Amino acid sequence: MKIYLKYDINVIFKKTLEEQLDKIGINYTINGLGEVEFMEAISVDKITQLASLLSIYGIKIINDHKSEVIQRIKDAITEMVINSSIDNSCKVSTYLAEKLGYSYTYLSSLFSEGTYTSIENFVILKRIDRAKTLILEDKLTLTEISYNLGYSSVAHLSYQFKKTTGLTPTVFQKIIKQRKETAKAQ
Structure with missing residues (x-):
């Protein structure tokens, strides 16, 4: 079981x-x-x-300033992606600069240096992770999910989802439903 x-x-x-x-x-x-x-x-x-x-x-x-700021960037992005009360039309650069009190140029440079990826890539990964969670919950349509995550359209969400996971959101949904049905049958 x-x-x-x-x-x-x-x-x-x-x-x-x-x-x-x-x-x-x-x-x-x-x-x-x-x-x-x-x-x-x-x-x-x-x-x-x-x-x-x-x-x-x-x-x-965390004991050093750079690592602390990088972690604060990650936490702020996670909060931004998860918290639907944060204005989705707000640019990530503006949000981070205001929340953390540093210029976005400084934050971006520090983040890239410490993580070997860009803030933009990290935001995409967090949004796709959140999209997967929302798809698993099966309460929202893809249109609602794309809106909640700040995408301009379902097509844009689908493009980034497929680029990141190798699957479209619809195929991901079907796989999850099949697994649930298989688990129930056993």
């Missing part, structure tokens, strides 16, 4: 972080996907202990 699970990695991350921070008694506020603010000074021993507890889950504390 098999079961299939659906999960939200952001919820898992936040819950894991909260549990580990609570375990060592640190007073904190979680400000975003990857940012924690301590409400009082924290000893090096507590930071080391936290780093050890989080490493079990593949979570690392």
